[in-house]
Every structure is written in structure tokens, then in C-alpha cells.
């Protein structure tokens with residue numbers, strides 16, 4: 322795996338991902354991904370990303386349910 326920014330080698334490692342939404346911030350840890358040996362850029366593969374998006378979609382739905390009450 323080659324870094325998209327500096328073209329150096331990347332190695333498999335756990336990475337962290339922060340997702341900021343309107344109603345919550347989600348900080349995911351220990352996601353298997355790639356880290357650049359030089360610039361520390363991280364890359365998460367499509368398979369993991371699509372599962373992360375599914376998770377966020379589920380959270381969004383549940384949080385909308387929580388917010389049903391009219392203020």
C-alpha cells in the first residue's frame with residue numbers, strides 16, 4: 322500500500338477516526354487501517370468504511386427517534 326500524499330510505504334495498524342455530526346461526535350478507535358511510514362497519513366479501506374457508514378446511519382436513525390418530543 323502506497324501513501325496517497327507522499328507515495329511512501331504504508332503499514333497495517335490500528336487507526337482512529339473522528340466523525341462529527343450535528344447531534345453527536347463519534348470517536349472510533351482500533352480500526353484496522355494503513356499508516357504512512359513518513360507523513361503518518363492514515364487510510365481506511367472501503368470494506369471498513371462502508372461498515373462505519375452503516376453504523377453512523379443507524380445512530381442517526383436512533384437519535385432521531387430519541388428527539389421525537391416537541392420542545
Ligand SMILES: [Zn+2]
Nearest residue numbers: 324327357360
Ligand atoms: Zn505519506
